[in-house]
Amino acid sequence: MVEKDITEKEKENERKSINDIKKWVIVGAMITVLMASAMTYDRRASSSITLFFKDQNSSCHCPKVSQKYTGIIEDCCCDFETVDSINGEVLHPLLKELVTTPFFRYFKVKLGCHCPFWPEDGMCRLRDCSVCECPENEFPEPFKKNFHPALLSTDFMCQEGKSQASVDRTVDNGAFRGWVETDNPWTNDDETDNDDMTYVNLQINPERYTGYSGPSARRIWDAVYTENCPKYPAGEIFQEKKVLYKLISGLHSSISIHIGAEYLLHEVTNQWGENPELMNDRVLRYPDRVQNLYFTFLFVLRSVMKAANYLEHAEYNTDNNKEDMKSHSLVKQLVHNSKLQAACPLPFDEAKLWQGQSGPELKQTIQMQFKNISSLMDCVGCEKCRLWGKLQILGLGTALKILFSVDDKSNRSEPFQLHRNEVIALLNLLNRLSESVKLVHEKADMIENIVHTVEPASTKITIVNDCQELCQMVLADYETRKFLDVTLQLQMFRRRREGYII
Numbered sequence: 001m002v003e004k005d006i007t008e009k010e011k012e013n014e015r016k017s018i019n020d021i022k023k024w025v026i027v028g029a030m031i032t033v034l035m036a037s038a039m040t041y042d043r044r045a046s047s048s049i050t051l052f053f054k055d056q057n058s059s060c061h062c063p064k065v066s067q068k069y070t071g072i073i074e075d076c077c078c079d080f081e082t083v084d085s086i087n088g089e090v091l092h093p094l095l096k097e098l099v100t101t102p103f104f105r106y107f108k109v110k111l112g113c114h115c116p117f118w119p120e121d122g123m124c125r126l127r128d129c130s131v132c133e134c135p136e137n138e139f140p141e142p143f144k145k146n147f148h149p150a151l152l153s154t155d156f157m158c159q160e161g162k163s164q165a166s167v168d169r170t171v172d173n174g175a176f177r178g179w180v181e182t183d184n185p186w187t188n189d190d191e192t193d194n195d196d197m198t199y200v201n202l203q204i205n206p207e208r209y210t211g212y213s214g215p216s217a218r219r220i221w222d223a224v225y226t227e228n229c230p231k232y233p234a235g236e237i238f239q240e241k242k243v244l245y246k247l248i249s250g251l252h253s254s255i256s257i258h259i260g261a262e263y264l265l266h267e268v269t270n271q272w273g274e275n276p277e278l279m280n281d282r283v284l285r286y287p288d289r290v291q292n293l294y295f296t297f298l299f300v301l302r303s304v305m306k307a308a309n310y311l312e313h314a315e316y317n318t319d320n321n322k323e324d325m326k327s328h329s330l331v332k333q334l335v336h337n338s339k340l341q342a343a344c345p346l347p348f349d350e351a352k353l354w355q356g357q358s359g360p361e362l363k364q365t366i367q368m369q370f371k372n373i374s375s376l377m378d379c380v381g382c383e384k385c386r387l388w389g390k391l392q393i394l395g396l397g398t399a400l401k402i403l404f405s406v407d408d409k410s411n412r413s414e415p416f417q418l419h420r421n422e423v424i425a426l427l428n429l430l431n432r433l434s435e436s437v438k439l440v441h442e443k444a445d446m447i448e449n450i451v452h453t454v455e456p457a458s459t460k461i462t463i464v465n466d467c468q469e470l471c472q473m474v475l476a477d478y479e480t481r482k483f484l485d486v487t488l489q490l491q492m493f494r495r496r497r498e499g500y501i502i
């Protein structure tokens with residue numbers, strides 16, 4: 001009797017445990033299904049899962065989450081929101097296309113190192129430091145006029161091993177059709193001197209991570225900031241002194257953003273990708289550096305708008321009619337863009353500068369400082385960094401020349417002229433800045449959270465029935481989702497760097 005009872009009890013317990021297991025399996029399966037469906041609705045939500053039971057085909061139009069940078073950009077006439085929207089919608093797509101056209105992709109530059117301050121120390125450790133050379137047949141015919149045959153390189157060394165990734169180093173000793181040879185008063189290089197000049201295809205030599213760092217790079221930036229454009233003290237009254245510092249700092253931010261956007265994640269496998277940590281550490285966590293990037297973008301944009309008539313009537317000739325017409329058409333679309341003129345008619349007001357009694361003297365000092373910065377580019381110990389450093393400094397020098405030479409009463413007798421290379425530098429610089437502004441706008445909110453390493457909240461499931469409720473949840477959940485996105489990216493980045501993901 002007792003034995004029978006025990007067996008019955010054991011059987012009963014066994015049935016109970018089987019039922020329990022069955023129950024948990026069903027619950028587990030349900031949770032998996034619910035989570036999977038929630039993930040397909042919002043793949044990023046993992047700590048807080050929202051299930052939306054409204055008709056799945058109808059979409060919700062939730063209000064936009066607020067962006068980090070808002071309001072007027074210091075010393076400019078437009079706000080962050082307008083700049084982000086006009087850049088994303090109009091400027092960036094136009095510029096991105098423009099710089100690929102033959103006219104805008106070949107830049108003439110002196111790449112030899114003639115550092116006037118200290119001997120070049122070649123601190124670059126990557127092949128990506130060097131600029132690629134290319135076969136002559138790639139080059140537009142008008143660019144070849146009067147080239148120096150002795151300087152035509154036949155060495156097709158490409159750092160990426162691609163034959164099409166090439167740079168032509170022929171030297172042009174004559175002016176291009178429709179373009180005069182003029183020197184830029186703001187830069188050190190004499191733009192009319194063709195000795196040792198090299199042509200570089202910018203499209204195959206992108207500005208990105210090169211591995212150039214350490215004392216050599218640091219020395220250049222130190223010399224730029226400490227000797228030539230020190231950070232102005234709070235309350236600085238001379239707007240002009242602020243302008244030079246902000247232009248250089250904005251350019252520095254842009255260079256750093258590009259290094260972070262195209263970074264060598266894994267040297268052995270040559271894997272490239274984003275480095276959000278670098279973007280945050282060097283730029284995003286410093287609001288003034290972000291401000292300065294936007295400032296520089298608006299400053300250069302203003303110069304392009306001011307030179308609209310000149311740029312519209314210039315000749316874009318590479319003997320490739322179709323491509324040249326495209327260059328011309330894109331320039332016109334850019335300089336006469338009605339959306340840009342409506343949204344931000346005066347990106348920067350240059351008329352406010354050089355007004356006081358000390359104006360002319362101040363202009364001379366600042367011009368000299370900018371020339372010094374320009375000569376420092378010859379000391380950059382990495383060829384590719386030197387190429388982009390020189391191009392962007394010439395671009396900034398061209399913007400300064402446009403803004404402060406046009407309508408300059410003392411120079412009225414001389415017609416305003418731009419060198420072809422100046423226009424190429426100016427528009428390539430504007431494109432680089434536009435790209436950096438876009439990257440900052442898209443990634444700032446997300447990346448900044450890398451530094452706030454908080455534990456994600458525990459998983460909870462919420463059921464929502466209508467759009468309004470869902471929108472509220474999306475907004476409330478925004479911070480968590482941002483964190484999760486960035487954490488995931490950061491983890492991936494670290495794992496890649498450590499060689500786990502190839």
Ligand SMILES: Cc1cc2nc3c(=O)[nH]c(=O)nc-3n(C[C@H](O)[C@H](O)[C@H](O)COP(=O)(O)OP(=O)(O)OC[C@H]3O[C@@H](n4cnc5c(N)ncnc54)[C@H](O)[C@@H]3O)c2cc1C
Nearest residue numbers: 208209210211212213217220221249252253259289385389
């Ligand atoms: C002209 C030039 C072009 C370069 N181009 C490239 C390139 O294409 N690819 C590449 O991989 N490397 C390039 N480099 C090197 C790169 O800029 C850095 O110097 C390098 O990556 C080392 O970075 P870092 O962390 O020491 O800080 P750095 O960027 O060298 O900064 C040095 C110091 O300047 C200050 N600083 C930094 N950013 C700003 C800012 N926005 N505004 C004001 N102050 C600031 C900070 O005090 C910082 O410690 C270039 C360097 C120069 C001088």
